[in-house]
Amino acid sequence: MNLESVVASRHEKWNDTERAIMSYVLANQDRVVESSVQAVAHSTFTSPSSVMRLTKKLGFSGFSELKYFLRHSRSAPTSEVADLVAAQRRDVEGTLAQLERADLGPVLHRMQRARTVYCYGTDFSSRTAAQELSKALLINGTSTVMVPGVKELKASLPAMDPEDLLVLISGGDGMPAQAELAELFLLRSLQTLAITRLGDRERSYNPEWMLHYCASPLGRVGGSESYYSWIGLNVVLDYLVRRYVMHLRERRGLARR
Structure with a gap:
């Protein structure tokens, strides 16, 4: 599972601050893996506490677990990342959940x-x-x-x-x-x-x-x-x-x- 799938699976309503942080993280996953909470907050013009709240809202215990997840989900061999048919189902279900x-x-x-x-x-x-x-x-x-x-x-x-x-x-x-x-x-x-x-x-x-x-x-x-x-x-x-x-x-x- 990748971060896009995690976001899509959460039945949450995101406020503007959460969307700004989430969009940055999704678009800069390699950079976030090497960043601190403070650095992400600075890049998104938000606060460290806002970054931490979003991290926990996504189901992670903290920012370190989010970085661990990003590092391993992006470095896994292609054969282990996803069954493409299962990914199709996630795309459909995730999109419907957003709608x-x-x-x-x-x-x-x-x-x-x-x-x-x-x-x-x-x-x-x-x-x-x-x-x-x-x-x-x-x-x-x-x-x-x-x-x-x-x-x-x-x-x-x-x-x-x-x-x-x-x-x-x-x-x-x-x-x-x-x-x-x-x-x-x-x-x-x-x-x-x-x-x-x-x-x-x-x-x-x-x-x-x-x-x-x-x-x-x-x-x-x-x-x-x-x-x-x-x-x-x-x-x-x-x-x-x-x-x-x-x-x-x-x-x-x-x-x-």
Whole structure:
């Protein structure tokens, strides 16, 4: 089991401080193994007591046990790390656990009330996912625009207003690096939903809502590059669409009364 699986298996609600620490630890596991509690607190602009509380909330007796777990989970031979089919199950179950703890009410309400929902994916796979989300929303009577790339996203920004919703779907490369995009998002007061891999944190974009999916590293046969499963992302989008259809049915039922 790796740390991503541990986080996904905890049926907890994480506050902003815990998410900041957890995101740092997930993204910097090799560094954390060599760090102190004080160093992690300094890197995350939090306190040592906050780091310790999160460590115990994850089920470890202390920071030393967390470091021991990280060292051995990351250094174990690939054949011992995971059965890939079992990892698939963990990704699905972990993603559903994240979703069931999320308050989707405000997101669904904004999606229904939006003048237009703009869908943007950061790479080929997430763009395909964004296209499927856009199609599902259109079928259910919601106006959507599929944004195919960063240039188009920049070009679309002047047409967006606070009545719209921008859905950013983060793939393996994360969100676009252009600092001016984050500034424009803030200046235009865009309502934003970010869908990211558990452990990614796009602080500069400051989205109103975030949904996370679990993605196990699969690797490559005969290669060393990391390749992540997309099943968790598919689960997020399918879950979101199903909840949106239920929301629309409920609202239409209330309107007929």
